[in-house]
Amino acid sequence: MxxxxxxxxxxxxxxxxxxxxxxxxxxxxxxxxxxxxxxxxxxxxxxxxxxxxxxxxxxxxxxxxxxxxxxxxxxxxxxxxxxxxxxxxxxxxxxxxxxxxxxxxxxxxxxxxxxxxxxxxxxxxxxxNPAQSKEKEVNYLMPVSKRIFDIIVASSVFLILSPILLIVTIAIRLESKGKVYYTSKRFGREIFNLYRLRSMCASTYTDFQIADIVEHQYTTTQKNPNIDFTVPCPFCADLPEGETCSPIIHTDNNMICEYWYIRQRKEFAKIQSSFLKAPDYFRITKVGKFIRHTNIDKFPQLINVLKGDMSIVGNHPLPLYKAELLTSDLFSKRFLAPAGILALWQAEMSRKRSITEVERRRLDNAYADHFIGGRYSMLLDFRIILVVLIKKIL
Amino acid sequence: MKQKILVIDDERSIRLLLVNFLSKMYDVVGKGDGEEALEWLEGNLPDLVICDIQMPKMDGYVFLEKLRQRGYTRHTPVIMLSGVESSPERVKCYTLGAQDFLVKPFNPEELSALIKKNLFPVHYALKW
Structure with a gap:
């Protein structure tokens, strides 16, 4: 032609x-x-x-x-x-x-x-000439057996624990004003509201609700990073005067090359995110301390399981500001597995005692691989439940 | 009827992540490269396209160019995904006719909002 x-x-x-x-x-x-x-x-x-x-x-x-x-x-x-x-x-x-x-x-x-x-x-x-039929993409499916298991386990545990839940909710209500539970937006395979029992003062929650604070500070980090305009870009410094390694961007009163701006912003975000991990803002109540220590505050997650947002075993659903850091080519596989209360890395940690962030990501990805096509076996879930429970009891 | 979204990314985990994440709200189809996507487009009409830039067979720029050459998809909203945050890349995408540009890793809620913004522009306009 x-x-x-x-x-x-x-x-x-x-x-x-x-x-x-x-x-x-x-x-x-x-x-x-x-x-x-x-x-x-x-x-x-x-x-x-x-x-x-x-x-x-x-x-x-x-x-x-x-x-x-x-x-x-x-x-x-x-x-x-x-x-x-x-x-x-x-x-x-x-x-x-x-x-x-x-x-x-x-x-x-x-x-x-x-x-x-x-x-x-x-x-x-x-x-x-439809010669070779293309291989159909293998999706990471949620097995029906897992869903049935989730419903049976979550509803039974919920029933068994309901008296404790009732006592705890009354205790939360008596100790401080406010709702007995709170919701936080999480991302597993999709975005959903994760339920937890309130463990801090309601007044603190009104003003400094965890998710809001973290998300707010995170956006603040993105909007007003602490950029040092006095330190020159190392790459631009090697170039003849007037030339820059990347396009110039303009801020309020300054100009900076794009590479150096992004690099400084990322460094600043890292420092900020580690700073955010210390929950010093929140006043934990006495009941809160107890329910946190005993993990009772997590019981309402069984409602998430019944709703189908989560599974008993799966990769922990992440707050959006954390998920935002992992939706990359390298780490995104973890989101293909169902979100869960108990994770594979928790079982591994019980043996090794400590686990690094990188290992945790690797294990999350490894767990997701069990959902390719028909590879899923309930035995792995049983093993995870057993190991984590034994670890908690011991 | 659910609106149709075409997701093109050579990285299977990102592609499936997007398919899983969006399929509750939309009818989502994932394709691994631009050529495969163009062939699919001959028999299908998506309401929105999400396309990665760095792909081996046909990169996102070439795909976007070809998409805009087709009469049927001349005005289909396109959100480009990139692993690199750089303004020249963004400018190139906008010049070729993309509506939005998102850097990986991304906030899934932001992507969701971008999709809504592009699928229901009138709704957003009314809010302004």
Missing amino acids: ENNVTIVYIGGSDEIIEALTSDSRCSVEVISTARAAMNYFNSGIKPDAVLCETNIPDGSAFIIYDYMRGLQRLDQVAFIVVAFEFSEDDFKRAFSIKIDDYYVTPLPDSDTLVSRLEFLKEYRKKSA
């Missing part, structure tokens, strides 16, 4: 005719009526493509398309509708009856048009 593309243009726009004929690669046949187009199709000539205006004297693009596709000889010829005004009905109709494309004027330049026609030709060849 590089040398010559035979295009039949059915319509009367001088602009389009001029644009098509000005390209030496295109040999253009102009036809102005539907009847003449049908006669042309019956003449035995096979063009590479047909461009047809939506409305032409004695017919429309859709009538001509139907007629052309009825001729077996021309069923591989690309057919493109040209409209002078966008019509949603025509657009949808064209797509639904498999017209190759629908352009609203001005048409793209001839290079684009020729490359589009080349693509369509190749595509038609491929779809005419």
Whole structure:
């Protein structure tokens, strides 16, 4: 098709005719009526493509398309509708009856048009010979057996623990004002509200709700990083004066190269995030201290399990500000596994006593791998539950 | 009927993460490279496209260019994903016709908001 593309243009726009004929690669046949187009199709000539205006004297693009596709000889010829005004009905109709494309004027330049026609030709060849059926993508599925297990375990444990929950909720209510539970947005496979019992003063919660504080400070970090404009970028320093290693960006009263700005901002964010880990802002109540120590504050997560947000075993769902750091090519696999109360790394930690952040991420990814296709086995979940429980008891 | 989103990323875990994350709200289809996505587009009409930039067979820029050459997808909203935070990349994407640009790792809630913004621009306009 590089040398010559035979295009039949059915319509009367001088602009389009001029644009098509000005390209030496295109040999253009102009036809102005539907009847003449049908006669042309019956003449035995096979063009590479047909461009047809939506409305032409004695017919429309859709009538001509139907007629052309009825001729077996021309069923591989690309057919493109040209409209002078966008019509949603025509657009949808064209797509639904498999017209190759629908352009609203001005048409793209001839290079684009020729490359589009080349693509369509190749595509038609491929779809005419569907040689190798492509391997279907293996998804990380939530097994039905796991879901059933979750419902049985969560509802039974919830029933067994309900008297304790009742006592604890009364104690929380008596000790300090406010709701007995709080919700925090988490990301597992999707975003959901994680339930927990309140372990801090409600007044603290109103003003400094954990998620809000962390998220707020995090955004503050993003918006107003502590950038030191006096320290020059090490890469720009090696370049001749006036040149910079990356584009210059402007802040309120200063200018800085983009690389140095991003680097400093990341360093600052790291310091801030480690600072945020110390929960000194919050006043933990006496009951709060107890329920935190005994993990009773996490019992409402069983509601999340029953709702289907989480599973008994899975990768811990993360607050959004933490999840934001892991949705990269390297670490994102962990989010393919269901979110869970007990994680694989907790079982591993019981043996090794301590576990690094990198190991934890690796184990989260390893747990996710158990959900590829039909690889999932409940034995791993049982082992995790058993090991973590034994560790907690001991 | 759910709106259709096409996700293109050569990194399977990101692709599946997006498919899982968005499939409750939308009808999501994942493709591993630009060529495969273009072939899929011949028979399908997405309401929005999310595309990675760094891909081996056909990178995000070429895909975006080809997407804009097609009459059917000339105005389909596109959100580009990139592992690199750089303004020249952003500028190139906007020049080629992308609506938004998101750096990996990203906040899933931000992506969700960007999708809504692009799928329901009138709704957002009314709020302003």
